[in-house]
Amino acid sequence: MRLLVTGGAGYIGSVVTSQLLAAGHQVVVLDDLSTGHADAVPEGAQWVQGRIQDAGGVLMGSSFDGALHFAAKSVVEESPRQPDLYWDNNVCGTLALLAAMRDAGVPRMVFCSTAATYGEPDVTPITEDVPAVPINPYGQSKLAVDYMLARTCGAYGLAAASLRYFNVGGAPGRYGERHQPETHLIPNLLAVPPGRRPSVEVYGTDYPTPDGTAVRDYLHVVDLGEAHLAALQAASSDPTTPSPSNSDTLAEAQIVESIGEREVGAEHSPGPMGQGTQACGLDHYSSRSLVGQSVVAAQRPVDNLLMAGLDQTSLAHPVEQTVESSATGTPSH
Numbered sequence: 450m451r452l453l454v455t456g457g458a459g460y461i462g463s464v465v466t467s468q469l470l471a472a473g474h475q476v477v478v479l480d481d482l483s484t485g486h487a488d489a490v491p492e493g494a495q496w497v498q499g500r501i502q503d504a505g506g507v508l509m510g511s512s513f514d515g516a517l518h519f520a521a522k523s524v525v526e527e528s529p530r531q532p533d534l535y536w537d538n539n540v541c542g543t544l545a546l547l548a549a550m551r552d553a554g555v556p557r558m559v560f561c562s563t564a565a566t567y568g569e570p571d572v573t574p575i576t577e578d579v580p581a582v583p584i585n586p587y588g589q590s591k592l593a594v595d596y597m598l599a600r601t602c603g604a605y606g607l608a609a610a611s612l613r614y615f616n617v618g619g620a621p622g623r624y625g626e627r628h629q630p631e632t633h634l635i636p637n638l639l640a641v642p643p644g645r646r647p648s649v650e651v652y653g654t655d656y657p658t659p660d661g662t663a664v665r666d667y668l669h670v671v672d673l674g675e676a677h678l679a680a681l682q683a684a685s686s687d688p689t690t691p692s693p694s695n696s697d698t699l700a701e702a703q704i705v706e707s708i709g710e711r712e713v714g715a716e717h718s719p720g721p722m723g724q725g726t727q728a729c730g731l732d733h734y735s736s737r738s739l740v741g742q743s744v745v746a747a748q749r750p751v752d753n754l755l756m757a758g759l760d761q762t763s764l765a766h767p768v769e770q771t772v773e774s775s776a777t778g779t780p781s782h
Contacts, residue, residue, distance in 0.1 A: 451475040451513050452681075453555070455501055455546065456520030457494065458485025461561065464621060465517060465674045467491040472678060479507055480520065489623075501542035505549035515557040515681055516550060518543065521591070525565065528586035539590035540597075547601050557608040557684045558598070559677050564613045564666070566592040577613075610680040615666040617673055634665075 452469060456462040457478030462485070469476050476494040479501070490496045497507050501520050522528070522538045543560075550558065565588035566581040583589045598609045618635045638649045654661040 450515060450681075451477075451511070453477050453479060453504065453507060453513055453516040454494075455479045455504070455516065455518045456485065456561075458482060458487060458489050458496070459519060460489075461617060461670060461673065462517075462519035463489040463491060464670050465519070465677050466494050467621070468671075468674045468678055469517075470494060477507060477513075479504060501538070502545040504546045505552065508549050508553035508555060511553075513553065513555045515559070515684070516546070516555055517559045517561075517677060517681065518546060519561045521561065523563075523587060525585055525587050528590075532586035535586045535590040539587075540593050543594045543597060547597065547607070550607070551601075551605055557681065558610075559680045559684060560594060560598060560609065560611040561677075562595055562611045562613045563588060563591045564615045566595065566613060608684040610684040612673075612676060612680060614668055614673060617668050617670050619669040619671060621671050635667075 452474050454462055454466050454469070454476055455478075457466045457476070458480035462478070462480070466476050466478060470491055470493045476491075478490050478494050478496045479499055480490070480496065481498060481500045487496070497503075499507070501518075504516075520538075520542065522535050528535050547558075549555075564575065565585065566583050567575050567579055568582040568584040568588065570579050570582075572579060581592050581595075583592050595611050598607070598611055601607050602609050616634075634649070634651075641647070641649055651662055656663050658664050
């Protein structure tokens with residue numbers, strides 16, 4: 450298939466692009482590099498520098514079989530301070546992409562949604578029929594796109610799948626997290642052993658959890674990429690929102706401890722604005738029925754994604770490199 454990948458110079462987008470190429474597909478990456486990196490675009494993919502709103506110029510005149518949509522503003526704590534960025538990029542950008550797909554006759558889409566759409570649910574595990582009540586503009590913008598996809602499928606016959614999940618980690622080869630500044634716990638944690646950070650911040654110590662730190666679901670990026678490929682094949686005009694996870698659930702303090710014999714200093718800070726107590730407990734039944742048990746069952750536990758990330762970090766960032774600051778995130782996942 451010939452496929453468009455938006456945000457393919459970002460973390461998840463570059464991993465999925467590499468998997469699509471390995472599966473024999475032709476890939477065109479659309480990324481404006483606002484948070485992505487040109488050297489993250491895998492060899493063999495065509496790269497067009499541009500915003501999501503520029504998709505029409507890429508799609509028209511060529512025959513595309515589908516799109517995988519990763520480009521998004523995605524920093525939870527930034528979204529309450531700058532909500533307009535999230536409505537413009539995530540909602541208006543996706544609306545423009547869908548219009549361009551319709552005009553060019555592109556028949557299917559896989560959308561990178563988020564489990565932040567569920568907000569603070571009263572039950573765990575979270576199933577796809579739990580009411581979606583997001584608590585920040587990031588989750589709200591992604592939920593708006595989920596609704597947009599459902600109505601577009603009904604009106605125009607687009608085949609689509611929208612995948613919701615929480616935290617992602619791991620690094621296959623050279624494809625790892627490189628946000629600048631970095632807000633994600635695992636890459637910040639892995640920057641401590643090589644000396645690029647003096648310590649790692651654990652946000653929040655007074656949550657109603659066993660050790661006071663927030664509880665998080667973690668999914669290996671390779672498992673997630675495989676789920677996107679399977680969803681691409683299974684996408685239909687009756688869109689579903691599965692949770693391709695079966696992931697490891699850990700408190701933030703446990704993640705710091707799981708580096709093992711490597712000594713890592715931890716500093717405790719207040720929890721960020723707009724972020725909930727728990728991001729965990731997804732139930733995976735409907736995603737198995739959509740894309741198959743063998744694909745969505747996580748094959749790589751959290752210690753694997755930590756060690757893979759550490760290997761990638763030491764390759765991409767030598768010890769003598771200066772310590773980075775940490776604070777925002779990525780329009781390209």
